[in-house]
Amino acid sequence: QVQLKETGPGLVQPTQTLSITCTVSGFSLTSYYMQWVRQTPGKGLEWMGFIRSGGSTEYNSEFKSRLSISRDTSKNQVFLKMNSLKTEDTGVYYCARSLHLTTGFAYWGQGTLVTVSS
Amino acid sequence: DIVMTQSPSSLAVSAGETVTINCKSSQSLFGSVRQKNYLAWYQQKPGQSPKLLIYLASTRESGVPDRFIGSGSGTDFTLTISSVQAEDLANYYCQQYYDTPFTFGSGTKLEIK
Numbered sequence: 169q170v171q172l173k174e175t176g177p178g179l180v181q182p183t184q185t186l187s188i189t190c191t192v193s194g195f196s197l198t199s200y201y202m203q204w205v206r207q208t209p210g211k212g213l214e215w216m217g218f219i220r221s222g223g224s225t226e227y228n229s230e231f232k233s234r235l236s237i238s239r240d241t242s243k244n245q246v247f248l249k250m251n252s253l254k255t256e257d258t259g260v261y262y263c264a265r266s267l268h269l270t271t272g273f274a275y276w277g278q279g280t281l282v283t284v285s286s
Numbered sequence: 287d288i289v290m291t292q293s294p295s296s297l298a299v300s301a302g303e304t305v306t307i308n309c310k311s312s313q314s315l316f317g318s319v320r321q322k323n324y325l326a327w328y329q330q331k332p333g334q335s336p337k338l339l340i341y342l343a344s345t346r347e348s349g350v351p352d353r354f355i356g357s358g359s360g361t362d363f364t365l366t367i368s369s370v371q372a373e374d375l376a377n378y379y380c381q382q383y384y385d386t387p388f389t390f391g392s393g394t395k396l397e398i399k
Contacts, residue, residue, distance in 0.1 A: 205336075213336070213379060213390040228387040262335060269383055272326035272341035279335055 170194040172263050172277035179283050180253050188280060190246040190263030197221070197239055201266045202246045203273055204237060208259030218266075219246060258284045288312050288382050292391035300399045305367040307394045309380035314360045315343075317384065324384035327356055327365045330393075331376045339378075340365065372398050 176188040190202065204216040217227035219237045227235050236249045246263055260281050264273035289312040299305055315323045323343035328336040338347045340356035343363055355366045367374055375398050380391040 212392055213381075215386075215388040215390070226386055230387065266383075270320070270322070270324070270342065271345075272338045272347070272381070272383065273328075273336070274338050274341075274347060276335035276337070 170265070170275050172265060172275055174261060174263055174277045174280040176261060176280035176282055178281065179285065181286050182253055182255060182284055184253055185249060185251040186253055186257070186261075186282060186284075188248045188261055188263075188282075190248070190277060192244050192246070192263075192265070195265070197241045197244060197246065201268060202237075202239070203264040203266055204246075204248050205262045205264055205273070205276075206257075206259050207262070207279070208256065210256055216248070221268075253284045255284050258282060287387055288315075288385060288389050290380055290382055290389050290391040292380055292394050294394060295392065296395040296397065298397040298399050299370050301370055301372055303370050305370050305374075305396060307365040307367075307378055307380075307396075309358075309363045309365070309391050311361045311363075311382055311384075315363075315382050315384040316360055323359050323363070324382060325356075325358070325363050326381045326383060327354075328379045328381065329374075329376045330379065336379065367396075370396070370398065374398070 171193045203218045219225045225237050239246045260279040262279045263277045265275040266273050291310045293308045325343040327340040330336045344356045353368045357364050377393045
């Protein structure tokens with residue numbers, strides 16, 4: 169069955185870089201869009217960006233040049249990297265799957281809690 | 287960016303009642319090519335990830351009970367939950383995916399009396 173699971177560092181210091189891996193099973197990354205969404209106390213649910221089935225990416229300009237999304241199809245993994253972390257980046261980070269951009273985000277991972285603190 | 291405004295922010299109802307949650311977008315979500323509204327509704331229970339209930343404004347996701355009904359077009363949308371059950375205790379969010387950046391409403395907290 170379709171499964172998504174995020175793994176992250178838990179605690180990150182301010183100004184450092186966040187790296188999260190989303191490992192998927194039950195489907196091919198080359199057939200679906202993979203989304204990244206975070207949920208913070210300050211802003212609620214925020215869409216961060218996606219990587220298309222073909223491998224190109226699109227980002228929320230809110231994160232300017234801090235954010236990078238990539239994948240390794242051979243390992244069924246999608247990666248999120250965000251630098252220059254601030255305390256406001258504390259929250260739960262989710263990967264989610266969508267079929268193109270017409271049907272919403274049908275499958276979500278369990279999320280990984282990231283705390284930005286010194 | 288498209289701003290999504292949800293109301294009410296919270297409500298408490300008794301089991302068996304009908305609930306209406308509203309969502310208004312700052313611009314139309316109607317795509318003229320496919321003649322569809324790019325609006326989704328999600329349910330998030332405490333401690334869980336969001337779950338897709340409705341997409342394209344009114345299409346129920348597979349496995350979602352038919353008491354969840356999405357309606358509306360353009361800029362005004364509604365999620366109706368008929369005969370609310372105790373298991374419906376959750377936060378509900380609307381989301382537009384008409385244009386990036388995709389944006390979510392601030393949520394409606396549903397409590398069961």
